[in-house]
Amino acid sequence: NAGVTQTPKFQVLKTGQSMTLQCAQDMNHNSMYWYRQDPGMGLRLIYYSASEGTTDKGEVPNGYNVSRLNKREFSLRLESAAPSQTSVYFCASSGTRTGLGQPQHFGDGTRLSIL
Amino acid sequence: SQKIEQNSEALNIQEGKTATLTCNYTNYSPAYLQWYRQDPGRGPVFLLLIRENEKEKRKERLKVTFDTTLKQSLFHITASQPADSATYLCALPTSFSSNTGKLIFGQGTTLQVKP
Numbered sequence: 170n171a172g173v174t175q176t177p178k179f180q181v182l183k184t185g186q187s188m189t190l191q192c193a194q195d196m197n198h199n200s201m202y203w204y205r206q207d208p209g210m211g212l213r214l215i216y217y218s219a220s221e222g223t224t225d226k227g228e229v230p231n232g233y234n235v236s237r238l239n240k241r242e243f244s245l246r247l248e249s250a251a252p253s254q255t256s257v258y259f260c261a262s263s264g265t266r267t268g269l270g271q272p273q274h275f276g277d278g279t280r281l282s283i284l
Numbered sequence: 285s286q287k288i289e290q291n292s293e294a295l296n297i298q299e300g301k302t303a304t305l306t307c308n309y310t311n312y313s314p315a316y317l318q319w320y321r322q323d324p325g326r327g328p329v330f331l332l333l334i335r336e337n338e339k340e341k342r343k344e345r346l347k348v349t350f351d352t353t354l355k356q357s358l359f360h361i362t363a364s365q366p367a368d369s370a371t372y373l374c375a376l377p378t379s380f381s382s383n384t385g386k387l388i389f390g391q392g393t394t395l396q397v398k399p
Binding site for chain 1: 288292315316318325326327328329330333335373377378384385386387388389390391392
């Protein structure tokens with residue numbers, strides 16, 4: 170089973186460039202999430218989507234936009250990359266719209282460097 | 285807002301011993317608490333969930349306790365093996381009444397099991 174697939178795995182950008190991080194899950198999950206993970210900061214939620222067609226801001230949404238293209242896919246866009254956005258980005262999905270403690274399933278991340 | 289504290293110092297133990305990791309939270313007692321494992325270069329992987337009305341949960345060599353009076357969860361690995369070496373994260377729902385599935389993660393504690 171593929172689970173949660175993220176592309177690309179690595180990317181280097183220059184300040185001001187834009188790019189889209191892709192995420193797809195094959196577990197028929199309703200909820201999907203984007204996190205960033207920085208040393209000493211842990212995982213921080215950027216955006217999440219409770220179901221197809223809905224998105225909501227997380228803890229650190231500034232500088233990012235998201236699209237829930239369909240039930241499988243949830244993309245994260247950096248419109249004008251800044252060095253502060255250098256991080257490892259993780260996408261996750263979970264099984265129920267209303268939580269109840271359903272575990273989150275993570276992809277293996279995109280390592281993004283902004284020069 | 286809820287904050288999670290995990291020991292940022294690495295825990296080094298000898299193979300065969302029991303590893304005990306701590307997760308403290310500062311605000312409301314959550315409806316549940318989750319533990320994840322993260323290996324270098326990989327996304328977190330769900331291990332266990334414990335609900336507020338459960339004192340203890342076990343899965344093979346893993347045991348989790350949840351003390352709402354102390355606002356603390358302990359994660360134990362018995363008969364530890366070098367393959368258990370990883371970073372362990374605890375996670376809680378983002379609000380007392382959260383039913384969105386959104387989680388707040390601790391920074392994680394790195395466990396190193398020496399042969």
